């Protein structure tokens with residue numbers, strides 16, 4: 001049986017690799033001709049590192065450009081109030097890191113290219129779905145100005161949050177209430193942070209929260225969280241001042257001093273939700289196409305890699321048997337297994353984001369937290385409590401394992 005995977009992001013590249021490894025004839029389509037994009041998800045949690053280990057790709061954790069995260073540093077009103085060290089020793093190969101997503105995607109596609117059943121088509125955009133009665137029977141592809149038909153027994157849509165395939169299939173997306181934008185920039189890293197990777201979460205009463213960290217290539221990735229559609233004009237002159245509202249003075253001065261070389265800002269519209277149904281006959285949605293995530297605690301890449309493992313566990317043998325009813329049932333089983341983790345992760349992200357909203361609104365809860373945080377900061381139990389509260393977002397909520405009997 002033939003599979004077409006639409007979109008070579010983390011979900012699509014990993015799924016295509018695992019299916020091809022299982023001997024399934026797999027074509028991976030990607031509308032872009034290269035993987036380079038400055039702003040992509042970079043945070044690999046222990047759950048994402050574990051997914052690569054499950055796929056037998058642990059060596060990529062060392063070979064792709066990355067940095068291990070050393071700590072989370074919470075700044076309130078310009079003061080560092082709480083530093084939580086990452087348990088890197090304890091986590092070993094599963095330690096949290098920021099990685100080059102383009103390098104990860106290239107490596108996944110290179111691995112897949114070792115299997116004769118795999119074909120990669122960059123610069124190929126899925127434009128329409130082919131139909132055989134109620135069944136999706138492939139895609140119509142536009143490449144180099146030409147359109148052709150690519151028949152398939154199963155189309156797997158991994159084409160991201162705005163999934164065109166999801167729209168074409170008429171599968172709705174149920175949006176959750178989180179609605180905000182993130183302005184992402186990259187700039188030189190301040191000397192105080194060079195050679196380290198600390199993630200700064202910066203909040204201040206009545207101001208927009210921000211996050212920054214030295215990225216895998218040594219530059220500072222800086223994100224400002226703003227209300228949906230809020231007018232922060234890159235050309236209006238004042239945007240750099242908005243960017244640094246909640247930053248400590250030394251960092252704000254650094255950003256201002258490097259204003260001329262800041263790359264961005266790029267506005268990223270946060271869309272959080274889930275498709276109630278991830279499948280139709282001949283079709284499966286995975287990754288952001290099925291469940292766009294908020295950027296809180298870097299979930300998107302990690303969940304996409306975990307989706308790929310579960311999809312391969314269910315689909316490989318069904319596809320090899322050549323029975324469409326079995327394939328459709330396997331696709332439904334993927335949603336049934338993955339949905340509980342997605343629902344829980346989105347709920348946990350909402351809890352984490354609530355603190356930032358309290359700060360922006362300068363509520364009494366924020367003021368209370370502001371006064372308590374420095375008093376608790378030195379205690380190891382307080383740091384452990386912070387990490388434990390986020391266990392689901394760091395390690396995953398459900399167990400995702402390669403099934404040794406799954407044929408890949």
Ligand SMILES: Cc1cc2nc3c(=O)[nH]c(=O)nc-3n(C[C@H](O)[C@H](O)[C@H](O)COP(=O)(O)OP(=O)(O)OC[C@H]3O[C@@H](n4cnc5c(N)ncnc54)[C@H](O)[C@@H]3O)c2cc1C
Nearest residue numbers: 007009010011031041042043126160287288298299300301
């Ligand atoms: C600035 C930014 C920062 C982020 N930070 C993090 C983070 O730190 N950690 C984290 O885990 N997540 C983060 N995310 C989210 C993360 O990048 C996504 O959740 C993750 O990439 C989803 O993977 P995916 O494969 O489902 O979709 P995507 O990565 O969106 O990949 C979809 C692919 O499909 C292709 N495509 C789309 N339409 C078509 C078509 N019609 N035909 C062919 N190809 C098509 C696209 O070009 C793209 O390559 C961030 C996202 C952004 C934008």
